[in-house]
Amino acid sequence: MKNIVIFGAPGSGKGTYSDEIVSRYGMEHISTGDVLRGEIKNGTELGKVAKGYIDNGQLIPDELMIDILAKTYDALPQGKGVIFDGFPRTIAQAEALKNMLAERKHDMGMMVELVVDEETLMARLLNRALEQGRADDNEETIKKRFEVYRNQTAPLAEWFEKEGLRHVFTWKGSKDLMLAEIFEAIDAENK
Ligand code: AMP
Numbered sequence: 011m012k013n014i015v016i017f018g019a020p021g022s023g024k025g026t027y028s029d030e031i032v033s034r035y036g037m038e039h040i041s042t043g044d045v046l047r048g049e050i051k052n053g054t055e056l057g058k059v060a061k062g063y064i065d066n067g068q069l070i071p072d073e074l075m076i077d078i079l080a081k082t083y084d085a086l087p088q089g090k091g092v093i094f095d096g097f098p099r100t101i102a103q104a105e106a107l108k109n110m111l112a113e114r115k116h117d118m119g120m121m122v123e124l125v126v127d128e129e130t131l132m133a134r135l136l137n138r139a140l141e142q143g144r145a146d147d148n149e150e151t152i153k154k155r156f157e158v159y160r161n162q163t164a165p166l167a168e169w170f171e172k173e174g175l176r177h178v179f180t181w182k183g184s185k186d187l188m189l190a191e192i193f194e195a196i197d198a199e200n201k
Pocket of ligand 1: 043044046
């Protein structure tokens with residue numbers, strides 16, 4: 011399987027669709043947010059550093075994040091294809107991912123972009139706060155995360171476009187419809 015970068019704003023469904031892709035294709039999944047939350051839970055030094063940024067809705071510095079990503083990637087079994095969820099979030103991270111994969115004679119595969127309007131995103135995240143109690147799912151931090159997404163991450167879509175990897179899926183009110191379209195695109199890439 012080709013690698014997949016799953017891309018979109020907070021609450022756009024990156025985790026949810028990654029789980030669906032994993033169960034259909036048996037790929038590996040790296041969620042950098044989950045990796046960081048695991049470090050916080052385990053009380054590691056990295057977790058302590060990460061918590062300050064996450065609780066403020068800010069991004070962890072690129073150098074640190076790139077290092078974490080490479081270590082996580084190298085610990086996975088090879089050959090099944092990997093879904094990168096929540097990484098890259100900046101142009102520097104995208105360039106680093108491209109180089110890291112090239113050094114290993116792998117490539118990015120394809121990018122799946124989830125486009126959802128901000129009102130729907132906010133409603134989903136506030137609902138997730140009730141269900142999962144994530145510390146950064148409160149209205150104030152969510153607004154900061156949207157701003158960080160708009161300023162630092164959204165411009166990356168053009169980067170993927172130039173690389174010829176971008177596939178855009180716009181929310182039309184149905185998860186099943188989104189999934190069908192995403193699966194069709196993944197199947198076409200892996201023919
Ligand atoms: P997520 O679970 O992907 O929404 O990530 C939660 C938080 O973890 C983000 O708001 C950032 O503070 C941090 N984070 C996750 N992935 C990255 C990344 N690739 N670069 C920088 N910070 C990240």
